[in-house]
Amino acid sequence: MTVAEKWVPSVRYRGDHLLILDQQQLPHHTVYLNVTTIEHVWDAISKLKVRGAPAIGIAAAFGLALWSNSEKEIDHALFLNQLQKQRDYLASSRPTAVNLFWALDRVVASAERSASVEEAKKNIEAEALLIQEEDENTCRKIGEYALSLLQDGDAVMTICNAGAIATSKYGTALAPFHLAKEQGWNLSVYANETRPVLQGSRLTAWELQANDIDVTLITDNMAAHTLKTKNIKAVIVGCDRVAANGDTANKIGTFGLALQAKALGIPFYVACPLSTLDLKTTSGEDIPIEERPEEEVTHLNGVRIAPEGIKVFNPAFDVTPAEYISAIITEKGIVSGNYKEALSTLKEEEKH
């Protein structure tokens, strides 16, 4: 990939089909899947072909639009009933990222504001497109707020890929690096490779390298030594679900990174679009943690790298308690301290 291609959209809507960037084939191949059915969208989400909380939400919203466009039902009530079933089906593709449910519910609500099937179909498509468009603005604002916490020349660490391809554009945790580049700042980034699926090496290192941002790849267990010896000024991560009290579910490894940053006196920031804030989830204890197939740990590129028959624990996410989070950066501003009150206030503002 060249710099000219740096904005590779994760999802493109084409009315009767979606183009979904197959992130499992990155960084070696930039391939778009031609997705024509809701089952195919479910599969793409479940198999991590599209991943990252905001991008999952966008793909799911367009999944309902694909279904809606091809649906022949002419009774309004029956159409809405079918829509709800499709919503529940797509919601079962992954359990942790709340944007999935948030986006699906926004699309269903838009359809419910219709008086006919025709109007419902229009609303569904418009809402899905709006979700994608809003996400770009959200990411840009998160990037601006995040950048206000950094200085030219800083070194920063991140995990997984909360980048442009995990969102509509810019990313969340990676947004400040892309914006810094636009401003002529030189930030350097240490990317944890993020086993088992290697989103850090395959996606973040690739995305930042493509935008000529100074990025260094490390394995996950090099974080503490790197934090201590490379003058890292901050750790910034994305999130899959933030509970009402600020507890944050994100890619496995985030919690450990937060513990290490705190022990070493380094600020730990969560970049969080308000779509990822789930006030209905009281605390981190209530966030379901997806466990994924053992093969993600025991195999790489189809080749076995661990003993036959070995027992594996493969949680895809962990929960970082709010006490380890220096600040949560949203598109409406930066929150720290009493997360519960501040986050609910921001979410209220968003609705108006």
Place this chain on the structure above:
Amino acid sequence: MTVAEKWVPSVRYRGDHLLILDQQQLPHHTVYLNVTTIEHVWDAISKLKVRGAPAIGIAAAFGLALWSNSEKEIDHALFLNQLQKQRDYLASSRPTAVNLFWALDRVVASAERSASVEEAKKNIEAEALLIQEEDENTCRKIGEYALSLLQDGDAVMTICNAGAIATSKYGTALAPFHLAKEQGWNLSVYANETRPVLQGSRLTAWELQANDIDVTLITDNMAAHTLKTKNIKAVIVGCDRVAANGDTANKIGTFGLALQAKALGIPFYVACPLSTLDLKTTSGEDIPIEERPEEEVTHLNGVRIAPEGIKVFNPAFDVTPAEYISAIITEKGIVSGNYKEALSTLKEEEKH
């Protein structure tokens, strides 16, 4: 590998050659390299075919014996002079593990206690064999002391492989698990896979599985979540060099694990043969940290897993400051608190 084969020696001395277990081929193939020259020993250490601080020391000691057995020099002074050069050559194979230098210096000192070349050659061989023999007793005692800190049914976490194949027998950090098995205790072990070279999955998981010990493999970034949710009672690790003040160099990731264990209130133990204690190194700041080739991070089994041209930081070790270590377990007893005084006392005792 079956349980019957559970004691697979890492190094076997045969007078004119060594059999070195090629640990790079584990767990898929149990292959012994037929090593006939000191250059081949250097290569086996440098390329991690034999690894683990005690096993490196043993291999290096036998390396000098191989050289000595084939050496034609008949002048005593010239022989000792040549021996010193061979010692320096083998000492350059890896920089961090102090057992390498400790074992080489023991062998050289034994030769210096001779009056003839013939006697020197005998002493060299005898000293190398003694180092290997003593290591087995050392490991057993470390295992017994370590076991005194655990209870039947405990779950414990470890990183890398401080196991039987990293030593003469039993291992250091893994010794309590092998001894517990002999006693009929049920301990369960969570093994961090230990990127980039995967000693945790390829070696520890394999070694414990072969001895029918309950072992679960996780990736390194799953440590915090596992420590918090799996009722882990202790973390136990090996070491490559312990400084006079207790600061401990060990496999990359150990420092992060110590920070995480401390934050979660879980004891963090270092299993340390006194041969790995280096009183000449005042603190961890004086321990050289080996950086290894980028390909270890960017490739796995020869297949590229990261973007072309990506910058990599690949330190093979890190230093855990003594303040994060709950206790250091040696063959002479368990030390905690004022490491500086206690460790120097133990080292003195060892000499007598």
